Amino acid sequence: xxxxxIVMSILVYQWxxxxxxxxxxxxxxxxxxxxxxxxxxxxxxTLSVTLQNNGKFSVAGFFVYGSTxxxxxxxxxxxxxxxxxxxxxxxxxxxxxxxxxxxxTPESPNDVKTVVFDISAYGSTLTGIxxxxxRFQEEDNKNRIVSCSDAEIKESLVCD
Amino acid sequence: MKKTSKNKEDEMKGAIKKKGLSxxxxxxxxxxxVIVIIGIIFLWFSGMVEEGVTKFGKNIxxxxxxxxxxxxxxxxxxxxxxxxxxxxxxxxxxxxxGGSFSTKxxxxxxAESSETWPDNGLNQGKTFSGEIQxxxxxxxxxxxxPILIGTSTSGKKTFICEGEYGKEISL
Numbered sequence: 001x002x003x004x005x006i007v008m009s010i011l012v013y014q015w016x017x018x019x020x021x022x023x024x025x026x027x028x029x030x031x032x033x034x035x036x037x038x039x040x041x042x043x044x045x046t047l048s049v050t051l052q053n054n055g056k057f058s059v060a061g062f063f064v065y066g067s068t069x070x071x072x073x074x075x076x077x078x079x080x081x082x083x084x085x086x087x088x089x090x091x092x093x094x095x096x097x098x099x100x101x102x103x104x105t106p107e108s109p110n111d112v113k114t115v116v117f118d119i120s121a122y123g124s125t126l127t128g129i130x131x132x133x134x135r136f137q138e139e140d141n142k143n144r145i146v147s148c149s150d151a152e153i154k155e156s157l158v159c160d
Numbered sequence: 161m162k163k164t165s166k167n168k169e170d171e172m173k174g175a176i177k178k179k180g181l182s183x184x185x186x187x188x189x190x191x192x193x194v195i196v197i198i199g200i201i202f203l204w205f206s207g208m209v210e211e212g213v214t215k216f217g218k219n220i221x222x223x224x225x226x227x228x229x230x231x232x233x234x235x236x237x238x239x240x241x242x243x244x245x246x247x248x249x250x251x252x253x254x255x256x257x258g259g260s261f262s263t264k265x266x267x268x269x270x271a272e273s274s275e276t277w278p279d280n281g282l283n284q285g286k287t288f289s290g291e292i293q294x295x296x297x298x299x300x301x302x303x304x305x306p307i308l309i310g311t312s313t314s315g316k317k318t319f320i321c322e323g324e325y326g327k328e329i330s331l
Contacts, residue, residue: 004198015212018219024226025216025245063285065241075232077239077287093285132243132285147284149228149243 025139027148030056033104033133035155036112042159045120046085049129051104053111055151058102059133061088061095063147064117067128072156076130080117087115091145094134100143102136128156213317215246215310223308224321229282231304231327236293238266240304242282249281249309252320253292255299265307269295281309302329 032055039048047066053059067076081093088095097103097113104113119126133148181189213220228244231251242248254263267277270290282288296302303326308319 001194004194008198018212018214018217019222021222022218026226063243065287069234074234075230075239075241077232077241077289079287092283134285145284147228147243147245152243 025137025144025146027133027135027137027146027151028057029150031059031133031135031148031151032056033059033062033131033151033153035131035153037114038129038155038157040119040126040157040159042124045118045123047080047083047117047119047126047129047157048114049117049131050112050114051131053104053106055106057135058106059097059104059148060102060136060145061091061097061104061134063094063132063134065130066119066122066126066157067130068122068125070127072128076128076154078122078126080119080129083117083119083121085116085118087113094145096134100136124159126157128154130154211312211314211317213310213312213319215308220308220310220319223310224306224319224325227306227308227321227325229304229306229327231302231329233292233296233302233329233331236291236296237289238292238296238302238304239287239289240266240282241287242284245284246308247281247283248306249318250277250307252305252307253295254303254305254326255296256301256303257297257299264295266290266292266304296331299331301331303327304329 033051033053035049036052037050064080065076066078066080067074079093081090081095084090084095088097089099095115105111132152135146135148136143137146215223223246226244227246229248230241230243232239240251251266252263253266253269254261269292270276273291275290277288305326306321308321309316310319
């Protein structure tokens, strides 16, 4: 009876343990960036985005999406990361300032960085851009990329 | 007289003792009985309790809180963007027309189109657009529910984050 009770209690403990909320993979709440400058050159067919880190934590890069819809409420769904020309490196579908490091720091001079995209495929049809910052964070002794969806920024585009 | 009746009583007790089971057998019987009862209760209870599916060491129901995605529908195309850190294994599309509704998995709906849902799911930052015009028809609303994949004792298992976790799109 004692053995059965012990086994039962272990099983119940293991099962209940999964219901205990634990820390989730998320960016710290002070993470913030803003678009300092944006240049949508429809003649040269380039889009230049200058981000400034105005938060408390360093940022590694971002996910970037474009929109061609005139409706400002519509989702930006065109992944522009593959159109990167300069200013960063392509990592999957994200743009990183430096590989495996949070390159955009809150302190000067690394608090402002510019990336350029080739938007020849879209011409002058892009109407908006959406940026979700990313951070490298250590989780379970692994350096993982964390999406900071709370720090998401949107900007409408007009040809220069 | 008294002596004789006492003797008879002792004899009767002796007879009863001889017919009973030995302590060793009764102990074994009791243990077997308890194990059988526990087994029956366990089988009955396990039928009532859902099998625990975990993801990242947590119950998958709790992981639903961490899912962050957006969905939009335009010109027959449903677009899903995964803004969060939890990969979307798939999504369920619930279409409501008047008082009736039907639900299908987006993977299934786009199985024969040029753009199919990724086999490994929609990872962080990824977007997917699929043509579902024929399924939506003249519906009033579309609700998109994320489907996650976790592990259970019987292997990989999917879990639908229903209710509040759905994204409703009014048409």
